[in-house]
């Protein structure tokens with residue numbers, strides 16, 4: 001039997017999820033440019049430009065700065081397996097699914113990883129990490145800057161202080177925060193910092209930008225054993241991304257082009273303007289949600305991650321039905337909760353190209369329609385009205401008009 005396969009024609013969705021985010025048309029164009037070889041002398045220039053942009057976005061001058069051929073989880077894996085050797089001790093601050101993943105990867109690397117937890121919806125207290133590490137030889141302290149599963153932001157400085165006291169390297173997952181909120185890798189002295197291409201950078205999924213401090217590079221050099229992962233050994237990956245440009249593996253060249261263009265757009269906008277855009281759009285979203293009588297999972301304003309807003313699902317509302325209606329009637333995708341939070345929260349992403357006033361207003365109107373269809377009482381137009389008010393408030397209006 002020969003089955004006829006039709007032309008590929010996906011629906012045009014607005015992805016208000018915690019990744020991937022929708023992309024600027026210029027990034028699609030970069031993705032469709034002609035392929036060149038990964039060892040082509042011309043491509044070297046493109047690699048240089050990609051690394052220049054990566055350093056600008058990470059705010060670092062580190063030599064080891066490259067896009068791994070992997071999704072964000074590959075970044076976690078690379079960071080952890082390059083730092084830890086068998087028997088090493090580490091502490092991971094766990095407050096959700098992604099920080100849990102760092103703990104899990106560390107445990108598989110035959111190291112002794114301790115988890116220090118916070119309830120979902122809150123950041124881990126660095127004091128708890130200090131207590132857990134007291135009198136022990138800790139090589140790594142790890143955390144997620146933005147915990148996407150709960151929409152929680154963790155401030156890095158307290159963990160840097162504790163890592164200094166313990167003599168440990170600081171490893172930070174910035175998959176959900178890079179290019180969306182203030183981050184200065186060198187100034188904040190993050191030793192290994194990684195991200196994902198498909199979140200606030202708004203490039204296609206499949207690449208994980210990573211950068212390594214000179215202190216961490218020295219620790220890599222003093223390893224007694226080889227990194228157990230050949231693919232993610234950053235020292236050998238630098239044979240390709242360093243000045244020699246020697247073959248290591250064939251990278252996804254088209255994805256590098258798209259990432260380069262997406263990062264060029266980040267720098268064209270300016271990091272500070274971009275951080276402000278994410279802040280202002282989330283404030284308007286929250287104003288709208290609260291005016292509709294909805295509650296947020298993260299109570300403290302300072303703990304809220306600007307890229308992902310976790311909304312409590314009101315009782316009596318069918319999670320699956322509502323999200324399907326958003327897709328079918330409005331072409332809008334939002335995410336549900338993981339694990340214990342499944343059926344309890346929605347996660348609304350405003351990342352990179354998606355963080356726009358038009359999207360906030362459209363989403364609030366669409367959500368209102370879906371809630372009313374399920375019998376939820378909302379004052380008509382309350383959400384959109386409150387968001388408009390938030391945007392026209394003097395302080396935010398200036399940022400939006402930029």
Ligand SMILES: *Cc1c(COP(=O)(O)O)cnc(C)c1O
Pocket residue numbers: 018019071072073074098144146147148173174175176196205
């Ligand atoms: C999305 C995400 C990851 C995982 O990235 P993948 O590209 O799905 O592998 C890791 N950490 C955080 C904080 C994330 O948001």
